[in-house]
Amino acid sequence: MKLTVLGGGGVRSAFLAKSLAYNAHRIGLQEVVFLDNSEENLKNFGEIARYVFAAIRPDIHFSLTTDPVSALKDTNYVITTLRVGGDESRVRDERIALNHNTLGQETTGAGGFAMAMRSIPAILNYCRLIEEHAAPDAILFNFTNPSGLVTEAIIKSGFKRRVYGICDAPSELIRELPSILGCDESDLKVECYGLNHFSWFTHFTVKGEDVTDKLVSNPELYSKTAMQYFSPELVQLCDKQLLNEYLYYYYYREVALKAIQDAPETRGETIARINHEMREELRRVDAKKDPEAAFDIWMKHYLRRENSYMQSESQQEKFNTREPLTLQQFIEEPDTGGYAGVALDILEAVNSPTTKRIVVSLQNNGTLDFLRPDDVIEISCDLSKEGLKPVTPVHVPDAQKNMISCVKEYERLAVAAIMQKDKSLAIRALMAHPLVGSWSLAKELVTEYLSEAHFSDWK
Secondary structure, eight states: OEEEEETTTSTTHHHHHHHHHHHHHHHTOOEEEEEOSOHHHIIIIIHHHHHHHHHHOTTSEEEEESOHHHHHTTOSEEEEOOOTTHHHHHHHHHHHHHHTTSOOOTTSHHHHHHHHHHHHHHHHHHHHHHHHHSOTTOEEEEOOSSHHHHHHHHHHTTOOSEEEEOOHHHHHHHHHHHHHHTSOGGGEEEEEEEETTEEEEEEEEETTEEOHHHHHTOGGGGTSSGGGGSOHHHHHHTTTOEEOGGGHHHHTHHHHHHHHHHSSSOHHHHHHHHHHHHHHHHTTSOTTTOHHHHHHHHHHHHHHHHHTTTHHHHOOOOTTOOOOOOHHHHHHSOOOOHHHHHHHHHHHHTTOSSOEEEEEEEEOTTSSTTSOTTOEEEEEEEEETTEEEEOOOSOOOHHHHHHHHHHHHHHHHHHHHHHHTOHHHHHHHHHHSTTTOOHHHHHHHHHHHTTSGGGTTOO
C-alpha cells in the first residue's frame, strides 16, 4: 500500500511522519511519499520527517518529491495538508479584516473565506491528478483548512473517490476528558455535532452511565482542557454542552477582537516571525547530514508557536505548555495519533472486529435534519468493518440549530462563489456569516481580498 502526503514539507511534518511510521502496520503501508512544491521546505522539514520515519520503520520506502504525478502514481491513500500562499497571505488576510474592525482568524469569518479562496482551487487541481494517476480505490483525507469548506468543495466538484474531512481539535478535547472523569478512554462515549471549527459536544457517558453533570461541574474541565477559554456559566447556557475551542470567536467576539487589536502583532504575524527566524537558523545546518541539529532548531521554534496558541485572543496562559525534546526523545515518546490518528482508524476499521467512535467531516445525508442532505457536517461516527455510521445527537438545542444553519448558509455560498469565481456570491456569503453580517462590510472585504493579481479571473 502506498500513501501520499500533499504538503509534506509543512512545519508539522515530523509529527505526521512519526504517526504514520508507528501505525504503518495497521494498514500494511509499504511506501510513503511526502510531496511539497517548495524545495526549501522539503530540504528542512521534509528531511527531519524522513529521519524520524526511517528511525522507526527503516523497512518502508519513504521519499520526498516536488513532482505531483510521481507522488500520486498508483497511490492508495492521500492526505492533504496544504497552506496555499504561506505565512504572507495569512498576515494579509488577518490585517484586511482587522482594518475593518472584524475578526480575521484564518479558518473562520473573513480570514477563513480568504484562505478558502486559495485552498479550494489548489485542492481541486490535485483532485484532478488523483483521478488521473491514483489507484482506482484511492481514499482522500483532507486536513487542509478551512477543512469543512474544502471538503464540501471537493465533494461538490464531482470527485469520484471517497473523501473525509479531518480536524484534530475535537479528538484532542475528547482525549483530555477521561483523566478528569477518572475513566479509561475506551469507556467514554461523546457525541460531537456541528461544522468544522464550529461544533459542540454532548451526551457524555461512561459505560453507559450519563456523566454530563459530573463533567461540567468539575473545575478541572476549565483549567486542564481546551475548555479553559470558556466560562462554566456559558456551558450551562448551552444546555451543558462543551464547545469547540474555535467557538471562542463567536461567544467572546468583542473580547477576542479587542485583544487581537491591542496585541503588538496578529497570530499570523507571530507565526511568520517565528518561522522566519527558524528558517534563518536552519540555513546554517544541513538537515540531511545533521538531523539532530536541524531538529533542535525546529523543536525550539515549534514550541514557541504552540505554547503561545490562543494567548493574545483569550489573554490566558496555556495549561499544557510543552518542554523541548531531543530528536531521540521525540522518536521514543508514545505517539498520540494527532493529525493522522483518525485517518488511520478509518483505514484499519475494515479489518477490525471492534467499534470505535471518531469525529469526521462528511455529507449530512439526514443526520442533522435541519440541514440539507448534501451539506458537509462535522459529526461523531461509530466506525466498524461495516463502515462509518454517523451518530445522530440526542439533543440539539434551538440556539445551536440557528447558529449552525446560519454558518452553513455562509459555507454553501462561499463554496459556490469560489468554484464559480463569482464576486457577488462571495459578498452574499460574507453577508450571511455572523462574524460579518453586513452588505457594505462584506463588499469591502471581498473587494480587498480579490485585489491580488491571481484573482483577476473572478467576475
